[in-house]
Amino acid sequence: MAMNAPRGTQDILPGTVEDWQYIENTLKDLSHRFNYKEIRTPIFEHTELFQRGVGDSTDIVQKEMYTFEDRGGRSITLRPEGTASVVRSFVQNKLHGLANQPTKLFYIGPMFRYERPQQGRTRQFVQFGIEALGSEDPAVDAEVLSFAMKAYQELGLSSLKLIVNSLGDQESREAHREALVNHFSPHKEELCSDCQIRLKENPLRVLDCKKDRDHPAMKTAPSILDFLNEYSRTYFEKVKFYLDAMDIDYEVDPNLVRGLDYYNHTAFEIMSEAEGFGAITTLSGGGRYNGLVEDIGGPATPGIGFALSIERLLMALEAEGVELPKQEELDCYIVAIGEKPELEAVKLVDKLRSEGLRVDKDYLHKKMKAQFKAADRLKAKKVLILGDREVENNLVNVKDMATGEQKEVSLENVMAELKKMKEE
Incomplete structure (x- = not known):
């Protein structure tokens, strides 16, 4: 079940x-x-x-x-x-x-x-x-x-x-309570069972009843404002x-x-x-x-x-049709193809998160095209691309998803480059 x-x-x-x-x-x-x-x-x-x-x-x-x-x-x-x-x-x-x-x-x-x-x-x-x-x-x-x-x-x-x-x-409520009891008592049998109990225990709550709200006695009930x-x-x-x-x-x-x-x-x-x-x-x-x-x-x-x-x-x-603002965008998504690039991606994700960025990567071993689609769905501002060539040369490709601009930067300087691109 x-x-x-x-x-x-x-x-x-x-x-x-x-x-x-x-x-x-x-x-x-x-x-x-x-x-x-x-x-x-x-x-x-x-x-x-x-x-x-x-x-x-x-x-x-x-x-x-x-x-x-x-x-x-x-x-x-x-x-x-x-x-x-x-x-x-x-x-x-x-x-x-x-x-x-x-x-x-x-x-x-x-x-x-x-x-x-x-x-x-x-x-x-x-x-x-x-x-x-x-x-x-x-x-x-x-x-x-x-x-x-x-x-x-x-x-x-x-x-x-x-x-x-x-x-x-308390004094005002007691005076109003007495007036309510006197007002509703002649109609007690016409009220719901809950209100019959309330009339004895807390007559003020009779006025709050949803079942009896259309009863004629409700419209003529004494107002608390007259007893203040x-x-x-x-x-x-x-x-x-x-x-x-x-x-x-x-x-x-x-x-x-x-x-x-x-x-x-x-x-x-x-x-x-x-x-x-x-x-x-x-x-x-x-x-x-x-x-x-x-x-x-x-x-x-x-x-x-x-x-x-x-x-x-x-x-x-x-x-009212009000839509609240949501912070849904990722700062960057890392695309990695190959065993060594995958290891470098794991390290880079952890480093960038430690620097305060919202970062994610692929964990389903998808092909590059599918990884880019995932980055797009997650509204990533930047995509960092790692392949065997990039790893061998200690580089990473940084792509701006809004403009399509792409540039190579060293892994050591990637954080500084991301901050620079963010400011621009």
């Missing part, structure tokens, strides 16, 4: 992986400019971390986690998102004690969710995210939103829409003030709640408005999560972050 990759996973092959590398390098460069440092956390964690950090009432915890028992009887889960792991590391390694605060971190790596695979949604997906821990300044919220928008814009996307909302502080206390309202106004100062366009959507339990105050999503992108337009999202550090056992520490899926980013690039 043929062995295939598990459902919901994919192989990223040469020719495609270069796009991934370019995206990852761009995001890392942007992180350095914003002074975010990389953090790498385990791919699996104790299940309790996500139950406490992400929230027991979320679809992720209830339906989508890959959870198993290890040989020691411990419940282990493949990470479904990055924030909980970063916060756990922040607490465990006492990063809150560092002199420079806030602690600004970025991560990139695979996440795992058991959901129905579809375009842009896989069971193993790669997520990039940033977290800023230790400041409750609205300017940090604006910085994170700016980072998120720049991440897409610097990769060439333009059909973007930033949606923002405030979920308020003075502090929460002022905080949100400052965030918007900073966004305006940076000329970042946005829309306020009072129904934006996000799917994780730990959010409060600022919440946001970035949508693709590209034609043909698909029914699910969300590219990324994030928000503030004051209280999460305490939930995971750390000191009171405010935080904010966002995450994006590389897979959905690639979909958006395709929808």
